[in-house]
Amino acid sequence: KRALHKDGIARDMWGMMRYLPGIWSDDRKTRSEAERTAVSHEIQGGAQGMIQNSMRWLNKRIREMQELGMNVTWALQIHDELIFRFDEELWPLMDSLVRDALTKHHGLPNPKIPIQSSGNFGASWGDLK
Numbered sequence: 001k002r003a004l005h006k007d008g009i010a011r012d013m014w015g016m017m018r019y020l021p022g023i024w025s026d027d028r029k030t031r032s033e034a035e036r037t038a039v040s041h042e043i044q045g046g047a048q049g050m051i052q053n054s055m056r057w058l059n060k061r062i063r064e065m066q067e068l069g070m071n072v073t074w075a076l077q078i079h080d081e082l083i084f085r086f087d088e089e090l091w092p093l094m095d096s097l098v099r100d101a102l103t104k105h106h107g108l109p110n111p112k113i114p115i116q117s118s119g120n121f122g123a124s125w126g127d128l129k
Contacts, residue, residue, distance in 0.1 A: 012045025053107035
C-alpha cells in the first residue's frame with residue numbers, strides 16, 4: 001500500500017504493474033476507487049498468474065500425449081476453467097492431469113490455503129454444467 005501512495009503503482013504477486021494515478025486525487029471517491037482497484041489487481045493478478053503457470057505446465061504434457069498419438073486438443077480457457085476435447089477413455093488420465101496442474105503446478109511455493117479443483121466430463125457443452 002505504501003508503494004501505491006508513493007508511485008501510484010500496484011503490483012500483483014508476479015510483479016505485474018498497474019498505474020493508478022487516482023490515488024493522489026483530492027477527491028475522496030477517486031482515491032477510494034484507486035485503493036479498491038489496487039486490491040483487486042493484487043487478487044486477480046495473482047489468480048491470473050496461477051492459471052497461466054498451470055497452463056504452461058499442462059501444455060507440455062498435452063503435447064507429449066499428442067506425440068504419443070492420443071486424441072487430445074485444448075479447446076478453451078474461460079477464467080479458471082480449462083476445456084479439452086479428448087477420447088472418452090482418456091477421462092481418468094485427463095482428470096488427474098488437469099487437477100494436478102491446477103493444484104500443484106500453479107507457481108506458488110507454499111500457498112497459505114489449499115488449492116482445490118474439480119473436473120467434469122460430457123459429450124456436449126451442456127453436459128459440463
